[in-house]
Amino acid sequence: MAPPQQPPRTINRTTSDGGTIIFNKYHLTRLLGRGSFAKVYHGRSLIDNSSVAVKVIEKPAAEDPTMEPRLVREVAAMRRLNHQNILKLHEVMATKTKIYLVMELAAGGELFTQLTRRGRMKEATARFYFQQLVSTLHFCHQNGVAHRDLKPQNLLLDDKGNLKISDFGLSALPESHKDGLLHTSCGTPAFTAPEIIRGKGYDGAKADAWSCGVILFNLLTGYLPFNDGNLPNMYRKMHTREIVFPDWISKQPRVIIHKLLDPNPKTRMRVEKLMGLAWFKKSLKPDPAVEDDSISLNLIKCKTGVNAFDIISLSSGLNLSGIFEEKVKKEWWFTSTADAEEIKKTVVGVGERLGYGWKKMKDDVAGLVKGRVVVLVKVAEMVAEMVLVEVTVVDGGDGFSEGEWEELKVGFQDDVVSWHDDVQ
Template identity: 55%
Template sequence: MDPQKSPPQPSSATKITRTTSSGGSGSIILEKYQLGRLLGRGSFAKVYHATSLDDNTEVAIKVIDKATTVDAAMEPRIVREVSAMRLLDHHPNILKLHEVMATKSKIYLVMEFAPGGELFAKLSRQRRFSESTSRRFFHQIVSALLFCHQNGIAHRDIKPQNLLLDKKGSLKITDFGLSALPEQKIDGLIYTACGTPAYTAPEVVYRKGYDGSKADAWSCGVLLYVFLVGSIPFDDSNLANMYRAIQRRLFEFPPWVSKPARNIIYRLLDPNPKSRLNLDELIKLPWFKRSFSQESLVSHEQQFLGSEFLDQKFRYLSIINAFDIISMSSGLDLSGLFESEMNRKEMRFTSKSQVEEIEERVLKIGGELGYRIQRGKGGGIGLVKGRVLLVVEILQVARELWLVEVKVVGGGGGGDLQWEELKSGLNNIVLSWHNEPLPG
C-alpha cells in the first residue's frame, strides 16, 4: 500500500523538513501541504491525497505515527523504504519520493500521486488482461526491476497491490519497505525471509543465502500468470502443500494463454534459482520484444542503467544531493527520527585531501590493522577480516570537499572492529567527524 503519481516535478534535492502539524485529513503540514482524502492504509501507515499550497500540485503523503506503529521491526523497514526510493529516483516506473518531514510523533513521506490507483483494483474489475495489455505492464515492471538490480536493490514484494497507475496509465512500482539494499548482502546474497507467500520465490523461505534479482524474477513469473489468467498459479492455505506444488510446478494454463507466454512463465517459475530465467535473458526473448522495439529498450537501459547509475553500487566519487548530505549529517540522520542506534555501525568524516591521498591512507591503515583489501567494480574499497566487511565510500560534496563513510556491511558487526584505531589512523586527513561509531 503506497501512494501515487502526479504532475509535480520533484525538487532537484529531496530534503528533510520539520513540521508542527499533528497530521490527519484537512491538516496543514508545515504550511506547505493540505491533506485531503484517505487513499489507503497499511500495517504501519496511512496514505493521504494532498495538495501543495505553493502551486496547487497533487502529491500523496504517507503518514507514519511513531508512537503507535513504529517498533523495532518497523524502524528498519521505513529506513529501507526511504533509502531505496532516493537511490531509485531516476526511473519513470518507480514512484518518486519528494521529501521527508518529521515531528516527534509522526513521519511524513511526500511522494508522487498516482491517480490511477492500484493495478490490483483494475485487474479485479477486468478479471484478467489481454496478452498485449499484460505485455505492456510487464515491460514496465521488468524495466524498473532491472534498474533496481543494477543499483544493488531487490524489491522482494512485487505484487499487483504494490503497482500503481499514473494519469496516463503508466505503471509505478512502490512500497520498498521489504526491499534489500546493497549493505544487507553478504557475499552478494540475502539471508532474510520476507514477502507475500503466493508471490515469493521458494528459496526465500528456506532462509539460506539467495540472489535477490532471481527472487524478483520469480515474482515476475507469478505476476505474468496473474495478468493473463486472472488467478495465482499456486494457491493453497496450507503452505506446506503450496510449496510441494511449487517444487513440482503443479499449475495449469487455460487455453487462451499463448505458447510463448507459457514458456516464459514456466521458465520464470523454476524452483531452482540457478536454472531460472533471469531478467537479462528475458528481455531478449521474441515474446517480450513484440510490440516493443529492442532499440527502445536498449536506449532506455542506457539512459537509466548507464555508467553513472551502475557506479551507485559503491556510489564512488559521485555527486550527492542535499537529501544525502542532510540525512548523513549529525542530528538529522533519518535513523535518529526513531531515537535508535540501529545504523551506528559506521563512521563518517569530511576531508579536503585529494582522493588519491584518502585512498592511500585508508589502504595503509587497513593493512596495518590486519584487513584484507578488496576493490569494488565501481572503484570502492572493501576491508575484509574474517566474516566482517567494511566498505569505504568516498563521495564528493562540493569542490575539493569529500565525504568518507566507513560502514559495516557484512558479518553482523561482531568482534573487534578497531574503530578507535581506524579513527586515530585517519585523523590526519580528517576535516571534521560527523558521527561516532558504537564500540565493538
C-alpha cells in the same frame, strides 16, 4: 542569493474542510488507503499546487523493531533509484509524533484493482505492464537493489496508465548481502520464490524473477498459479512446478512463465535473458531514461563510509537520523561543488565577521571559537567534484544565537548546492 526558507518543523493545523496543513507546505485532504503501519493521504503542495501522496507513520509504529528497518530501506531505495517507473520520493519530514513521506501521486491506483475489475487482461495489455515491470527491475538489479515483495498491490499506475513500482520496505540494498547472498525470509507467500522459504541464502534478482513469473500468470488469468489456502500444499506445488495453464494463454508466454517459475534458481531464467526474447520485445517502447539527480547521488558510487541516513540528508528535509531518538543537536549540512580549501577560507572569513577565532582541529575539520561556544565545520568528499559540509555546535550551544546562525548560513550561501537545516 538568500538561502531557501525552512518551514517550521512541527506546525500542523486543521483546515475548515477537515483537512490538515503540515509544515506550511502540504494540504492533506482525503484518505487514499491504510496499511498496518501507515495511512496514505492525497496532498496538495502549497508551493506549486501539485498533487502528491503523503504516507503518514505514527512515531510508535516507526519505533517498532520490524518497522524501523523497513522505513530505512524504503527511503534509501527510493532515493537511490531515480527511474520513471519507480514511485518518486520527494521528501521526508518528521515531528515528535509522526513521520511524513511525501511521494509522487499514482493517480491510477493499484494494478491489482484493475485486475480485479477486469478478471484477466488481454495478452497485449499484460505484456505492456510486464515490459515496464521487468525493464525497471533490471535497472534496480543493476543498481544493487532487489525488491523482494513484488505483487500487483505494489504496482501502481500514473494518470497516463504507466506502471510505478512502489513499497520498497522489504527491498535488499547492496550492503544486505552476505557472501553474495541474502538470508532474510520475507515477502508475500503466493509471490515468494521457494528458495527464500528454504532459508539457506538466495539471489535477490533471481527471487524477483520468480515473482515476475507469478505476476505474468496472474495478469493473463486473473488468478494465481499456486494459490492454495493450505500453505504446505502451496509450497509443494511450487517445488514441483505444478502449473495448470488455461487454454487462452498462448505458447510463448507459457514458456516464459514456465522458465521463470523454475524452483531451481540456478536454472531459472534471468531477467536479462527474458528481455532479449521476441515475445517480450514486441511493441516495446525504448527503455525509460534514468533521471539525472545530482543531489540524491547513486549510493553505489559513494566513495566514503557515510551511511544511508547521511546520504538521505543531502536533500532538503530528508534527514531521518534523529527520528528514532529524542536527543537533538544543533547542526546544519550542505553539499557544495567548492573544494575543501575554498570552504575553509569561507569558514575563517565568516568567523572573523562574527567575532570568532579560528582553530584547525584536523585535516578535514575547522573550528570557530568564541568563549564557550565551539562551532565545528567538517568537510568530506562524497563523489568527484562534490563535498558534504557539516556545521555543528558542539560546546556551549546555548550561547550561540539564532542571529549568528542565520549570518553563518548567509556567509556560506555562495558555496551551497543543497541545504539541510536541523536546528531546533
